[in-house]
Amino acid sequence: MKKVIAISLIAVIAGLVTLSFRTESTKKTNYPSSVKDSVGSVKAFMSVYKVLMSARCMNCHPSGDAPLQGDDNHIHAMNIKRGTDGKGIYSVRCSNCHQAENTAGLHMPPGNLKWGLPPANMRMVFQGRTRHQLALQLLDPKQNGGRTKAQLIDHMANDDLVGWAWHPGDGRTLPPLTRPALVAQVRLWIAKGAYAPSAKAK
Amino acid sequence: MISITVNGQHHDIDADPNMPLLWVLRDILGLTGTKFGCGAAQCGACTVHLNGEAVRSCVTKINRAAGQNIVTIEGLSDNNNHPLQLAWNEISVPQCGYCQSGQIMSAAVLLRENPNPTDQDIDDAMSGNICRCGTYQRIRSAIHKAAAMQPEGAKL
Amino acid sequence: METNAISRRNFLRTSSLAGTALCLGFYFPANAKKEQLMSAATADQLGFEFNAWMRIDTDGKVTLTDHRAEMGQGSYQSVPQIIAEELEVDLKDVNIIFAIGDPTKYGSQITGGSSTIRGSYKRLLKLSATAREMLITAAAAKWNVAASECYAESGNVVHKPTGKKFHYGELVTDASKLTPPTEVKLKNIADYKLIRKPLNRMDTPMKTNGVAIFGLDKKVPGMVYAAVERSPRLRGKIKSFDDAAALKVPGVKQVFKIQMLVFNTTRDGVVVIADSTWAAMQGRKALHIEWDDTGFDHINTADIYKAHEELLQKEEGLSFKKQGDPDSILAKADKKIDVIYQTPYQAHAAMEPLNCVASYQPDKIEIWGPIQAPDWVQGDIAGKFKMPKEKVIVNMTFLGGGFGRKAFLDYTYEAVAISKEIGAPVQVVWTREDDIRQGPYRAGISYRGQGSLENGEISALKFKMAGQNIDHWNGPARGHANESTAEGFLKPYYDSIKNISFADVPYEMPLPNMWWRSVYASTNGFAYESFINEMAVLAGQDQLEFRRKYLKEERCQQLIDRLEEVSGWKSRKKNEGYGVAITECFDSTVGQVVKVSRKPDGKVKIDQVWAVMDCGWYVNPDIIRAQVEGSIVMALGAATIHEITFKDGLVEQHNFYDYLMPRMSDMPPVEVHIMENTADAGGVGEPGLPPFSPALTDAIYDLTGKRVRKLPFNMNTI
Incomplete structure (x- = not known):
C-alpha cells in the first residue's frame, strides 16, 4: 500500500516537473521586439544578473548537488541532496520541512508548494557562472528548461516559486531589485537583442 | 474539526488549524513516541510519515494533514518487529x-x-x-x- | 551493632512486609560512615521507611530498583545486570523500576561523575549475594539439610544431592524473617554469567516503539502546560509586561510573573499557562515584556579570552600542585616552549529540552521529570518550600540526555513555584532556544603551557589555567585553586617528571556554569595532552613512544601497547596523519588514536578513531563501547562544530541552526577496545570524551604541520 502511494506520488511529481519545464518549441514567440542595442541590452542584463546571483535566487541554483542557505550561501546543513526531481531524496525530501508557505519565525523553514532545486537533468546552475555564461545559459532552451524567450520572461514574472524571493519570510534579505523592476530589465535585455555580456566582463 | 488518520485510526481533531501535527499527536492524541527536539525542523526527533513521507511534524500544521494518512513510531509495526x-x-x-x-x-x-x-x-x-x-x-x-x-x- | 541489638529486642515483632515478600535494601544514616544493609523486617522494627532496592514476591517475581537516572548511559541495564548476577536470577524475569529521590534509602543518587557503577557496584553485589544466601538458608531449613549442599540458579534453590528445587517465590516467606548475614561470599569474575557480557539493553525495545516515558511524555490528571519567557540576561528584571495579546490566544488560561532561582541569583520570567504546549508557546510569543538590565555585565566573548590571556601572562595564580622547581629550570632552559590553548563555552543541548511536571499541594509536593539528581531535588524543594523531606516525592522518568544539565535545580524549582501559584499540576516545557540560551554552560578556559627539555627529556612542565570555577557558584571564592585544575592529567607523569606545577589563575565572571560531560577533563585534556604532544615534537620523538617513557605505571604501559597494536601505529603510511592522547577521568584511563587524511578536494577528513578504555572492573562491554562512541561524537562537536558565544551579555546561539551538531555524515568510524583487569571500577559515561580533541589536533599536525591550539576549529579550512 505504502509502495503504491509512493509510486503515485512520484508519478504526480514527475508530471508536475514535466509541466514546469516543458518545451514549447512549436509555439510562436511573441516577446517584445525593439531596436537592437547591444550596450543597452547588456546593461539590462547586468541588473538581472545581480538579482539572479542574490541569495534568494542562487541558493536553489547551486553548482553542486546540495542547496545553499543564508545570505552567505553556505551549503545546506543536514547533507541535503538534489535528487532526480530536484525535490530531495529519501527521508530528506524538501517538502518534509518546507511547507506550502513560509513557517513563521526567524530561521524557520521557508516554504512554497513548488519548493525545490531544478531537476538533475536540467540543473540550471547560477552559482559560479559569469555574466557571459549565465546570459547564454538563460537563452539556451537546452539549459533553461526548454523555455522560449517569452516563457523566460513569463517565468520571471509569474512563476510562484520565483515570486517567493520577494516574500522570503522573517530575517531574509530581498533581491536587489523588486520583481517588477527585474521583469522590466529582463524584457529590456531581450527586447534590445538579448546580448550576453562579453566573456571578459567582470 | 479536522479529520486525520493516525496509525489506521480515524480522528476528528478540534484544534487551531495552525497547531503543528507534533502537538496534536502528543497533547491531544497522547501519542508521545514522537518527540519535540527543536521546533524548527532542525533535528528530526519529530519525524512521522505523512502519506509515506518523513515529514517533520513540528513544522507541519495539522491543516496539511487533513484527510491524510499519518503513521507514527507507535504504528510503524504491530509488534515492534519492523x-x-x-x-x-x-x-x-x-x-x-x-x-x-x-x-x-x-x-x-x-x-x-x-x-x-x-x-x-x-x-x-x-x-x-x-x-x-x-x-x-x-x-x-x-x-x-x-x-x-x-x-x-x-x-x- | 545497633541493628542487631534492636532486632533481637523486637524479635517477635513482624514486619508488615515480612511473609509477603523478601525485600532487601540499604539504610544510609545521615552521619554514618558506612551504609547498613537490612531487610524490610529490620527496617520496620527500627521504624525506618524501607527502600525495597530488591524485592522478591511470593510468586517469584523479582523487582529491582534503579536508584540512578537513566539518561543514555545504561544504568537501567547495568544496575540490574549486577544484581541479577549474584542473586542468580534471569534478567528476563526481572522487572525494573526507577527509585524516587531519597538519599537515606539509596545513598547518593546524583547521576554524574560517571559514578553509578563505580560508586555502588560493591554494595549491589553484596546486597544481591545476601538475598541469595538468605533464600538458600530458608530452603536448607525447609529440607532440613545443610546450606552447603544447596545452590541457587535461575531463580531457584537446588539441593545438589537430590536435585530437589524450590522456586524463590516459595522461599520468600521464610527468608524474609531471617536476619541478613553480615558476611557473604561473592563470585569470582571467572564465574560471572551476566557481568562482563555484552547483553542487550533491556530499555531498547521501549525506545524503538515509542513506549518509553521521558519527562516530556509524562501526563498527570488535571495537568496544564506552561511556557516561560525568561530574562535573556542572567540578572535581568521585568520592568513591565503586557499580557493582553497572550490572553487572547485560544487555550491560554493565565499569565503571571515568576522567579527562577539560578544558584544564588534569580531569573525573572513571565509564565503562560495553557491547555496545550502549543497554546502556551503561542501565548508566550504574544507577550510584550520590557526588561531592566541595570547592573548586568554586558559580556562579550572576545573580552573573556583577552582577560584570560592577560591574566595568564601577568599572574602566577593559586598553586594547585607543585613538585620540584619548574620556574628556575624554565628560566635557564634553552629548549623550551610557551604556548596558550583555549577552549570554548559549551551548551549541554540534550535532545530532550528541559521540562518538569510538578504538583504542589499544601501537604505534599510531587515532581516527575528528567532528573539527574532526585535526592538533591528533594532536598532543594523541601528547603525552599518548607516541606518535610518525606513529603517531597521526586520521580525520575527516562532522561532524553543529561550531560550534567539535568543535575541542576533551577527548572524543578521553577515548576514547583508555578504549580503552587496556579494550584494545579503543571508541565513546564522549555524550548530548544531556552535550552541553548539560558545556560548554565561549560566554561571556556584558557591555559598557558610552559615546558623545557634537557637531553631530550622533559625537565620541567608548568601549567596555568584561567577560567570560571564551577565551585564559586555554590558560594564565594574560597582562596584556593580550582579543585579540578589538573583533572584529566595522568598521575604517572608526576613520578617521572621531577618538576611540575599547576596553578589556577582565578577568573570570576557572572555567567552561570555547570558540569558538562567529563567536566574539566573535557577542556584540560585538550591543553595538557596537546602540550605533551608538542613536547614530543620538540624532542623529535614519536608521540606514543614519548608517552611510554613517562607513563611507567603498568596499566598505562599496557594501554599504550594496546593502542599501538589496534591502531597500526607503527605501520602508518605517508599522507596519513596520526595523533594520540591519553587522559584520566573519574578513575578510568582512555587513550585514543585518530587518523586523518586529505580528501581529493583538499579538505581534511577523519578516517578512523581507535579508543582503548581501562575502567577496571566492568559490567557490560557493549555499553562501554557505546559510551565511548558517543563521547567521541560529543567531543567532535565541541572541537570542530559548535561553541556558545556572548555579545553584549546575550548568548548568540539559538537552536541547531546556529549551534550545529555532528550528524550522520560527520561520523568517523570508531573502534573501542576494553582493557581486561580486576582493578576497582572506574567511570564509563564520560572518560571517553577528553582525549579526542588533543588526538585529533595532533593528527592534523602530523598531516599538515599546523598545530591547532584554539577550539573549536573548522575542519574545512585546515
Missing part, C-alpha cells in the same frame, strides 16, 4: 533513546525506497536527524542489518 526495530534491538542502538523514534521513521523511508542502501545513501538520508548521544555508527550498522533482513521475508 526490520529496523529488530535491528535497533539487536545492535543496541539507543542510549538515551529520545531521538530514536525520529531516526527509525527516517530510516524506514530510506529502506522502502532503497532496500540496499550504501553508506553514502545512509549519510544522505539520515543527516537530518540529530543524535546527541552519538549513536550514528550503530544507526548505520542497524540500517545495513535491517536491509539484510529483508530478503528473509521481513516486510517494510
Whole structure:
C-alpha cells in the first residue's frame, strides 16, 4: 500500500516537473521586439544578473548537488541532496520541512508548494557562472528548461516559486531589485537583442 | 474539526488549524513516541510519515494533514518487529533513546525506497536527524542489518 | 551493632512486609560512615521507611530498583545486570523500576561523575549475594539439610544431592524473617554469567516503539502546560509586561510573573499557562515584556579570552600542585616552549529540552521529570518550600540526555513555584532556544603551557589555567585553586617528571556554569595532552613512544601497547596523519588514536578513531563501547562544530541552526577496545570524551604541520 502511494506520488511529481519545464518549441514567440542595442541590452542584463546571483535566487541554483542557505550561501546543513526531481531524496525530501508557505519565525523553514532545486537533468546552475555564461545559459532552451524567450520572461514574472524571493519570510534579505523592476530589465535585455555580456566582463 | 488518520485510526481533531501535527499527536492524541527536539525542523526527533513521507511534524500544521494518512513510531509495526526495530534491538542502538523514534521513521523511508542502501545513501538520508548521544555508527550498522533482513521475508 | 541489638529486642515483632515478600535494601544514616544493609523486617522494627532496592514476591517475581537516572548511559541495564548476577536470577524475569529521590534509602543518587557503577557496584553485589544466601538458608531449613549442599540458579534453590528445587517465590516467606548475614561470599569474575557480557539493553525495545516515558511524555490528571519567557540576561528584571495579546490566544488560561532561582541569583520570567504546549508557546510569543538590565555585565566573548590571556601572562595564580622547581629550570632552559590553548563555552543541548511536571499541594509536593539528581531535588524543594523531606516525592522518568544539565535545580524549582501559584499540576516545557540560551554552560578556559627539555627529556612542565570555577557558584571564592585544575592529567607523569606545577589563575565572571560531560577533563585534556604532544615534537620523538617513557605505571604501559597494536601505529603510511592522547577521568584511563587524511578536494577528513578504555572492573562491554562512541561524537562537536558565544551579555546561539551538531555524515568510524583487569571500577559515561580533541589536533599536525591550539576549529579550512 505504502509502495503504491509512493509510486503515485512520484508519478504526480514527475508530471508536475514535466509541466514546469516543458518545451514549447512549436509555439510562436511573441516577446517584445525593439531596436537592437547591444550596450543597452547588456546593461539590462547586468541588473538581472545581480538579482539572479542574490541569495534568494542562487541558493536553489547551486553548482553542486546540495542547496545553499543564508545570505552567505553556505551549503545546506543536514547533507541535503538534489535528487532526480530536484525535490530531495529519501527521508530528506524538501517538502518534509518546507511547507506550502513560509513557517513563521526567524530561521524557520521557508516554504512554497513548488519548493525545490531544478531537476538533475536540467540543473540550471547560477552559482559560479559569469555574466557571459549565465546570459547564454538563460537563452539556451537546452539549459533553461526548454523555455522560449517569452516563457523566460513569463517565468520571471509569474512563476510562484520565483515570486517567493520577494516574500522570503522573517530575517531574509530581498533581491536587489523588486520583481517588477527585474521583469522590466529582463524584457529590456531581450527586447534590445538579448546580448550576453562579453566573456571578459567582470 | 479536522479529520486525520493516525496509525489506521480515524480522528476528528478540534484544534487551531495552525497547531503543528507534533502537538496534536502528543497533547491531544497522547501519542508521545514522537518527540519535540527543536521546533524548527532542525533535528528530526519529530519525524512521522505523512502519506509515506518523513515529514517533520513540528513544522507541519495539522491543516496539511487533513484527510491524510499519518503513521507514527507507535504504528510503524504491530509488534515492534519492523526490520529496523529488530535491528535497533539487536545492535543496541539507543542510549538515551529520545531521538530514536525520529531516526527509525527516517530510516524506514530510506529502506522502502532503497532496500540496499550504501553508506553514502545512509549519510544522505539520515543527516537530518540529530543524535546527541552519538549513536550514528550503530544507526548505520542497524540500517545495513535491517536491509539484510529483508530478503528473509521481513516486510517494510 | 545497633541493628542487631534492636532486632533481637523486637524479635517477635513482624514486619508488615515480612511473609509477603523478601525485600532487601540499604539504610544510609545521615552521619554514618558506612551504609547498613537490612531487610524490610529490620527496617520496620527500627521504624525506618524501607527502600525495597530488591524485592522478591511470593510468586517469584523479582523487582529491582534503579536508584540512578537513566539518561543514555545504561544504568537501567547495568544496575540490574549486577544484581541479577549474584542473586542468580534471569534478567528476563526481572522487572525494573526507577527509585524516587531519597538519599537515606539509596545513598547518593546524583547521576554524574560517571559514578553509578563505580560508586555502588560493591554494595549491589553484596546486597544481591545476601538475598541469595538468605533464600538458600530458608530452603536448607525447609529440607532440613545443610546450606552447603544447596545452590541457587535461575531463580531457584537446588539441593545438589537430590536435585530437589524450590522456586524463590516459595522461599520468600521464610527468608524474609531471617536476619541478613553480615558476611557473604561473592563470585569470582571467572564465574560471572551476566557481568562482563555484552547483553542487550533491556530499555531498547521501549525506545524503538515509542513506549518509553521521558519527562516530556509524562501526563498527570488535571495537568496544564506552561511556557516561560525568561530574562535573556542572567540578572535581568521585568520592568513591565503586557499580557493582553497572550490572553487572547485560544487555550491560554493565565499569565503571571515568576522567579527562577539560578544558584544564588534569580531569573525573572513571565509564565503562560495553557491547555496545550502549543497554546502556551503561542501565548508566550504574544507577550510584550520590557526588561531592566541595570547592573548586568554586558559580556562579550572576545573580552573573556583577552582577560584570560592577560591574566595568564601577568599572574602566577593559586598553586594547585607543585613538585620540584619548574620556574628556575624554565628560566635557564634553552629548549623550551610557551604556548596558550583555549577552549570554548559549551551548551549541554540534550535532545530532550528541559521540562518538569510538578504538583504542589499544601501537604505534599510531587515532581516527575528528567532528573539527574532526585535526592538533591528533594532536598532543594523541601528547603525552599518548607516541606518535610518525606513529603517531597521526586520521580525520575527516562532522561532524553543529561550531560550534567539535568543535575541542576533551577527548572524543578521553577515548576514547583508555578504549580503552587496556579494550584494545579503543571508541565513546564522549555524550548530548544531556552535550552541553548539560558545556560548554565561549560566554561571556556584558557591555559598557558610552559615546558623545557634537557637531553631530550622533559625537565620541567608548568601549567596555568584561567577560567570560571564551577565551585564559586555554590558560594564565594574560597582562596584556593580550582579543585579540578589538573583533572584529566595522568598521575604517572608526576613520578617521572621531577618538576611540575599547576596553578589556577582565578577568573570570576557572572555567567552561570555547570558540569558538562567529563567536566574539566573535557577542556584540560585538550591543553595538557596537546602540550605533551608538542613536547614530543620538540624532542623529535614519536608521540606514543614519548608517552611510554613517562607513563611507567603498568596499566598505562599496557594501554599504550594496546593502542599501538589496534591502531597500526607503527605501520602508518605517508599522507596519513596520526595523533594520540591519553587522559584520566573519574578513575578510568582512555587513550585514543585518530587518523586523518586529505580528501581529493583538499579538505581534511577523519578516517578512523581507535579508543582503548581501562575502567577496571566492568559490567557490560557493549555499553562501554557505546559510551565511548558517543563521547567521541560529543567531543567532535565541541572541537570542530559548535561553541556558545556572548555579545553584549546575550548568548548568540539559538537552536541547531546556529549551534550545529555532528550528524550522520560527520561520523568517523570508531573502534573501542576494553582493557581486561580486576582493578576497582572506574567511570564509563564520560572518560571517553577528553582525549579526542588533543588526538585529533595532533593528527592534523602530523598531516599538515599546523598545530591547532584554539577550539573549536573548522575542519574545512585546515
